[in-house]
Amino acid sequence: MNYENFRRIEERVFYTLVGVLGLVVLAGAGAWHYMEEHGHIVTGMSNQIVWGLPHVFAIFLIVAASGVLNVASIGSVFGKPIYKARAPLSGLLALAMLGGGLAVLMLDLGRSDRLIVAATHFNPTSVFAWNIILYSGFFGIVATYLWTMMDRRMHDYSKFAGFSAFIWRLILTTGTGSIFGFLVARQAYGTALLAPMFVIMSFAWGLAVFNVVQSAMYRWNGIKLDPAIMRRMKNLLAVFVAAVLYFTIVYHLTNLYFAKQTSFERFMLIDGGVYTTLFWLGQIVIGSLIPLAVLFHPELSQRCGAVFLASMLIIFGAFCHLYVLIIGGQAFPLDLFPGMAATSSFFDGRAVHPYSPSLPEFLLGLGGIGVTFLLVTIAVRVLKFMPQDDFRHLAKAENLTD
Secondary structure (H helix, E strand, C coil), X not given: CCHHHHHHHHHHHHHHHHHHHHHHHHHHHHXXXXXXXXXXXXXXXXXXXXCCHHHHHHHHHHHHHHHHCHHHHHHHCCCCHHHHCCHHHHHHHHHHHHHHHHXXXXXXXXXXXXXXXXXXXXXXXXXXXXXXXXHXXXXXXXXXXXXXXXXXXXXXXXXXXXXXXXHHHHHHHHHHHXXXXXXXXXXXXXXXXXXXXXXXXXXXHHHHHHHHHHHHHHHHCCCCCCHHHHHHHHHHHHHHHHHHHHHHHHHHHHHHHCHHHHHXXXXXXXXXXXXXXXXXXXXXXXXXXXXXXXXXXXCHHHCHHHHHHHHHHHHHHHHHHXXXXXXXXXXXXXXXXXXXXXXXXXXXXXXXXXXXXXXXXXXXXXXXXXXHHHHHHHHHHHCCCCCCCCHHHHHHHCCCXX
């Protein structure tokens, strides 16, 4: 295929992708307008479950936005050339994913116009208010970091900007996990373990997203990822996934140790219906064990397609993880009077709160995904975000030669 034909096909693919993603964004905007006009009564949410499916999408994008920046941090802060070549794409994904996640989060809260109140009236006792500062700072620091990487005149400041972004993203993810960790009213939350757990989840989910995007970009441009680089990145991904699995086990073992948490753990692990199924099948088997088996397999792990599939399964498991944690944690009834039996017609007893996600909720969450990858697609087309590897330098610095 000559160069002109290749460019023609590439241009056709670009406009097709922009068109599809644009339709996804429009569907999300339409879903938001429908929910805004008719109220949240048209969703599956209620007074008992106030964070629905859109929050699952939003929290995934926000947490993964912090984690995907880990690729840039390893390159700039720890001086690894393999990851340094991927730092600009990592920064771009971080900004786009945080933008998409916050768009869903703000549009799902109802009365989106009241955002100006939260932005101008700071409540120091609210962890939500802290996160507004953390998200705003993340945009500014990562944007500056990208500037230092892509402008030769600013290269001398790149390491300092990278270190600042590294520290800030750890604080940001800790703040996101603390939203749940400080929420003592729900038995699923209210534990300090959730803050570091969210940090390690961001590492795994962010790297999985990066692998998927990088594979798509390389295939789009007819480039094959060097096996040595793929081996390094898939090994790191496997370590992160194993760490998330470890934290999950510790979280549930800690709850099982306390008698007051026994009923909640029984609900999550045995009697929770859809939540139990999503936990064992979606989060543990599909999202953790199968990807680990693929990433550690001596033959499968050498294939780009297998690593791509493992990354997609990890992302699927991430959504199951958040669905169980966010929605399942709200579905379990509040224990208002420990040791006493309480019954009421207003869910004050031991009744599990029902929740069925609606189509507008799904479309709004999907719209956030569309916003993210529409921004990435256009930015990659306009600027040079494709990772450029200097293999001679890598072979010497990283000892990649056999």
